[in-house]
Structure formats: C-alpha cells, structure tokens
Amino acid sequence: MILLPGFHVGSRELSTVASERSNGDLSAPHRKLLRRAEEVEPNRIWGERCSKADVLISQGPTEPLPSGIPTYTVEIMNVCVTGCDISGIHLSCGWFSSARLINPRIFKRLRFDDCLVNDGKPLLNGRSISFQYANTFLYPLSVSSVVC
Numbered sequence: 001m002i003l004l005p006g007f008h009v010g011s012r013e014l015s016t017v018a019s020e021r022s023n024g025d026l027s028a029p030h031r032k033l034l035r036r037a038e039e040v041e042p043n044r045i046w047g048e049r050c051s052k053a054d055v056l057i058s059q060g061p062t063e064p065l066p067s068g069i070p071t072y073t074v075e076i077m078n079v080c081v082t083g084c085d086i087s088g089i090h091l092s093c094g095w096f097s098s099a100r101l102i103n104p105r106i107f108k109r110l111r112f113d114d115c116l117v118n119d120g121k122p123l124l125n126g127r128s129i130s131f132q133y134a135n136t137f138l139y140p141l142s143v144s145s146v147v148c
Contacts, residue, residue: 050148054080055089055123057141062132069099069134074107074141076117077128085124088147089117094140098133106131114144 059074078086093115102108105119106129118129133139 049082050080050084050086050146052143052146054078054084055086055143055146057091057143059138059141061138065099065134067099070136070138071100071132071134072138073130073132075128075130076123078123078125080125083125084148085122086146086148087118087122088120088145089123089143090145091115091117092140092142092144096133096139096141098135100132100134102131102133115141 056077056079057074058077059072062071062073064070076089076091078084080086092113093109094113096109096115107115107117108119109115117123123129
C-alpha cells in the first residue's frame with residue numbers, strides 16, 4: 001500500500017486507517033464496487049424464452065495480415081439453456097470497419113453502433129458463428145438486442 005502524506009479519510013489520516021487494518025483485511029463498509037463492463041441481466045422469469053445474456057461474444061488476436069495490420073477472430077455463440085434459437089442479433093459495435101472483407105451475411109454494420117449477425121436469421125441453439133476482421137485495434141462488441 002502506498003501512503004501519501006496529508007491524505008485524509010474523514011477526519012483521520014490514511015496511515016491510521018491502514019494501521020488499524022494491518023491484519024490484511026482491506027475491506028471497508030463504505031467501499032463502492034465497480035460495475036462490470038456489461039450489465040448482467042437478472043435471472044430469467046419462468047416463461048421467458050431467451051435474453052441478450054444467452055448470446056456470448058468472444059474475440060482475440062490472430063496472425064496479422066501481410067501488411068502488418070492486426071487481425072482478430074470473433075466468435076458469437078448461442079448458449080440458451082432453454083433450447084431456444086435466437087434471431088435478430090444486433091451488436092453495439094461503434095464505427096466497426098475492417099481491412100479484411102467480411103461476408104455481410106455473417107456480420108455487417110448497418111449504421112453507427114448497430115451491427116447485424118447472421119443476416120438476422122436464427123443462430124441455432126448451441127451453435128456459433130465466427131469471422132475475422134483486420135484493424136489497428138480491437139473493437140469492443142456487445143449484444144444490444146435479440147429476437148426470441
């Protein structure tokens with residue numbers, strides 16, 4: 001732990017607080033927790049067939065193009081536990097673009113921050129769809145809407 005002189009917590013100095021917690025317990029009753037990058041939806045109510053949480057997106061770096069532009073592989077999976085097929089999968093994707101051509105039936109940007117997966121057709125339960133893109137940085141992708 002780094003202590004800064006003159007830094008106060010309430011009316012006590014940080015060094016006093018740190019010495020009181022020397023047993024290794026760094027928890028504090030007033031500590032705020034950071035939120036996750038993605039909001040996790042609450043448990044499904046009986047009768048709901050699927051939700052955005054049933055679509056998982058993973059992506060990672062792959063070998064760069066001969067020109068040196070980094071490439072990334074994206075895998076989009078239907079992990080619905082109720083056996084549902086999910087269609088109309090839209091992702092938040094910013095100004096997504098790629099130096100490598102992507103089959104528009106697999107993934108295409110419709111407008112700013114709206115990309116369509118599998119041409120809107122159902123992604124069958126337990127199945128996945130993948131593609132590669134090339135850009136100087138990884139685009140953060142998240143599910144914005146689905147149709148059950």
